[in-house]
Amino acid sequence: MSDKTRGGQFIVKETKCEDVFTPEDFNEEQLMMRDSVKEFVDKEIWPNKNRFENKDYAFTEESMRKAGDLGFLSVAVPEAYGGMGMGFVNTVLVCDYISGATGSFSTAFGAHTGIGTMPITLYGTEEQKQKYVPKLATGEWFGAYCLTEPGAGSDANSGKTKAVLSDDGTHYKITGQKMWISNAGFCSLFIVFARIEDDKNITGFILENTKDNGISFGEEEHKLGIRASSTRQVFFNETKVPVENMLAGRGEGFKIAMNALNIGRIKLAAACLDAQRRVTTGSIHYANERIQFNTAISHFGAIRSKLAEMATSCYVGESATYRATKDIEDRIAAREAEGASHQESELKGVEEYAIECSILKVAVSEDIQNCADEGIQIFGGMGFSEDTPMESAWRDARIARIYEGTNEINRMLSIGMLIKKAMKGHVDLLGPASKVQEELMGIPSFDTPDYSELFAEEKEMIGKLKKAFLMVAGGAVQKYGPDLEGHQQLLMAASDILIEIYMAESAILRTEKLAKAKGADKAKEQIAMAQLYLYKAVDIVTQKGKEGIISFAEGDEQRMMLMGLSRYTKYTNMPNVVGLRETIASKLITENAYCF
The missing domain is CATH 1.20.140.10 (Butyryl-CoA Dehydrogenase, subunit A, domain 3)
Incomplete structure (x- = not known):
């Protein structure tokens, strides 16, 4: 396998422009997919922003079912399990354009298609995949991911939730408390992480959300942003899960969690892009329409500077996100060509570019926050009002710097991973x-360089x-x-x-x-x-x-x-x-x- 595209090597190698993928390179299928996703968002999500801001959790679930009916939940799922089996670029493209209208729907979509489904497609046995993935791909079932605990956030492997094997050896009994669980209010299935005995590392389980099995919930969390994203505490009290529902091997839960986060990080960067486009476009519209001192404020240099900076950060975010996305897709294809399974190829392909995934998560999440902040400023007093979309965009943007690993953790990870690669x-x-x-x-050298090109x-x-x-x-x-x-x-x-x-x-x-x-x-x-x-x-x-x-x-x-x-x-x-x-x-x- 050629090593020219190894993750992290950008820092010591010169990359040619011909070797990067850009949004201008989208093929006809990708452009059609982009346009169909935009049509769905413009028709179903954007006109109903107030319902999301008013904590209409049922509407979030209803919107997710519509996305399932249109096939958007199945883009990354292999065809063998009822999905479209599309490449990584298509997966990121859908995540990008479906996420721009509201963080509530974006979070529900990302939690389900990413950390709610991918651990099974990437780590599940054939039986587990056949049983669960087709239901998740269509939206018949929704997934949630139970990792975080009151005492285990960034230090994910320190969780206290226990899994105890039953006397007859047929099932584990899970007891513990999970918090900040996206989609908890309407999910059919949990990916749950718990510790068996005194194992060094946690273990993953696939747990169906059924009645009378020791599962209870806290009230919906009242949050700064992503208000209609169902976020609840989940309590397990000797909740039974069959032994065959262990995900991967015993003690491999931490590995599952970390690799799921790598994928989640680049998708989170993508999920911030269309939000930036919409905030920037909304700001331009307002600046062109708002008249002060007998002049549209878009004529004023202070406003023009803000618009230029907002557009620039979005353009740069697109450039870097799709560059890394195609590098990952190419790496997956190369591994498959060598005979590796799709599961292993995707895992290793994303893991190869974990440094870039962390870089993108930090950069683009901070750019959308700055973009929304400047959007409020351009709108002036109106920007502070719930009657304009800038206020909710700013609140929704704030979570992006926290989940999928805080930006501080990701900054340190990027350097730590680079040193390990070295x-x-x-x-x-x-x-x-x-x-x-x-x-x-x-x-x-004091030679005058040639900058003619x-x-x-x-x-x-x-x-x-x-x-x-x-x-x-x-x-x-x-x-x-x-x-x-x-x-x-x-x-x-x-x-x-x-x-x-x-x-x-x-x-x-x-x-x-x-x-x-x-x-x-x-x-x-x-x-x-x-x-x-x-x-x-x-x-x-x-x-x-x-x-x-x-x-x-x-x-x-x-x-x-x-x-x-x-x-x-x-x-x-x-x-x-x-x-x-x-x-x-x-x-x-x-x-x-x-x-x-």
């Missing part, structure tokens, strides 16, 4: 980091930012070795550099590919967005690089590394940021929508 020899960090150290000791300077800058990351991360590993995980603030700074590099590079590669296909003159707004994002990324790398270096280096070493950071974040030709924003905003305001 130790296993999957990503060569040591060689490039050593070269950067040698370069720092040498005399910098499109993105020549931007791609050189990306290469320099990668050197800055290797300098900071390499120095931190040298300083602390295996104790590095105890220095969380340093890890967070290094992670922010890693995130900005992946996101900025993805936007540049997408735009370069587009410009080569259509001509740079027809992609000038996309070029402006890629350049604007990179400019801001350079600022973040500068800030986080300083923070990291000063935290572990002293004296001459610190001075040398700070000089290196200055060298690696220096433009030859500084972009006109105001001009870039103006180019982007003009297009948005003319089109009266997010139009990329």
